[in-house]
Amino acid sequence: DAGVTQSPTHLIKTRGQQVTLRCSPKSGHDTVSWYQQALGQGPQFIFQYYEEEERQRGNFPDRFSGHQFPNYSSELNVNALLLGDSALYLCASSLFKGDSPLHFGNGTRLTVT
Amino acid sequence: SQQGEEDPQALSIQEGENATMNCSYKTSINNLQWYRQNSGRGLVHLILIRSNEREKHSGRLRVTLDTSKKSSSLLITASRAADTASYFCATRGSNYKLTFGKGTLLTVNP
Numbered sequence: 073d074a075g076v077t078q079s080p081t082h083l084i085k086t087r088g089q090q091v092t093l094r095c096s097p098k099s100g101h102d103t104v105s106w107y108q109q110a111l112g113q114g115p116q117f118i119f120q121y122y123e124e125e126e127r128q129r130g131n132f133p134d135r136f137s138g139h140q141f142p143n144y145s146s147e148l149n150v151n152a153l154l155l156g157d158s159a160l161y162l163c164a165s166s167l168f169k170g171d172s173p174l175h176f177g178n179g180t181r182l183t184v185t
Numbered sequence: 186s187q188q189g190e191e192d193p194q195a196l197s198i199q200e201g202e203n204a205t206m207n208c209s210y211k212t213s214i215n216n217l218q219w220y221r222q223n224s225g226r227g228l229v230h231l232i233l234i235r236s237n238e239r240e241k242h243s244g245r246l247r248v249t250l251d252t253s254k255k256s257s258s259l260l261i262t263a264s265r266a267a268d269t270a271s272y273f274c275a276t277r278g279s280n281y282k283l284t285f286g287k288g289t290l291l292t293v294n295p
Contacts, residue, residue, distance in 0.1 A: 076227070105283070114189075114273050114285035115228070128282050162227060171216055171235065174283060176227030 074099065076177035078163050084183045085153050091182060093148040097165030098175045103127075104146040105174065106138060107162040115162055121146055122168045150182075158184045189217075189274040189286030197292040204261040206289040208274030209254075215277050217250055219259050222271045222288070231259075231272075264293045 077096045085091050097104050103122045107115035117130035121140035140146045144165075150157055160181050164174035192207045208217070216235045220228040234241045234250045234257070241248045247260040261268055271288040278284075 107285075112287075114287045117282055117284060120282065128280060130282070160225070164228075168281075171233060171277075173218060173230035173233055174220075174228070175230070176220075178227045179225075181225070 076163055076165050076175050078161075078177035078180050080180060081178070082181045082183075084185065087153055087155060087184055089153050090149065090151045091153060093150075093161050093163075093180045093182075095146045095148070095163030095165075095177060097144050097146070097163075101165035101167055101172075101175065102144055103166045103168040103172075104140055104144065105164045105166070106146070106148045107164065108132075109160045109162055109179070111159075118148070127168075153184045155184050158182060189276055189284065191272070191274055191286045191289040193289060194287070195290045195292070197294065198264060199294050200264060200266055202264055202293075204264050204268070204291055204293070206259045206272050206274075206291070208257045208259070208286055210257075210274075210276045210286075211255065212276075212278060214252075215279060217248075217257050218275045218277070218283070219246075219248060219257075220273045220275060220285075222273065224270075228273065261291075264291075266293050266295045269293045 105120040106118040109115045119129045124140045135151045160179045162179045164176045166172040189210045218233045219231045222228045245262045273288045275285045
């Protein structure tokens with residue numbers, strides 16, 4: 073049973089470019105959440121998707137957008153990249169109902185130069 | 186913004202000793218969870234305690250929750266070198282969003 077998978081594992085982009093990160097949730101999970109983790113910090117909530125809709129959003133600008141597909145996989149898009157967007161981007165899946173804990177992928181390390 | 190605040194920021198102990206990490210939070214919660222992260226990898230869920238529970242055990246882990254003080258503690262007994270990692274508390278409120286603290290870096294020396 074595959075867990076949460078994210079691609080790519082590493083990415084280097086130039087300031088101003090756009091990036092798309094991908095996530096496949098754990099089998100049986102219907103909800104995907106995205107987090108940004110800067111070095112030495114805790115994960116910061118970006119947004120959560122359920123039933124192909126953004127259900128909740130953290131304090132991130134509109135440059136950050138996402139999508140969830142019918143098979144529950146998800147994408148995170150970041151436009152007009154800034155140096156400060158350099159971070160580990162974590163995808164987590166869960167069940168929408170109840171006290172379902174998050175299952176995390178190993179993340180995508182994004183470096184913006 | 187961070188909801189939880191772990192203390193201490195870093196902790197170094199010898200193998201076999203117990204490790205205690207604390208977490209304080211600001212607003213009311215439905216549950217509090219602890220996660221572990223090995224360097225540069227994803228987080229792994231350790232234990233969940235609901236707002237109406239005071240203590241929970243899982244193997245060598247013991248978690249307490251004091252909602253009147255808005256605080257929780259994680260105790261790892263008989264620590265091993267493999268327990269070396271960052272530990273995060275995360276709180277879930279009524280909006281189901283899980284908010285993480287900044288974490289405690291635990292180093293267990295062989």
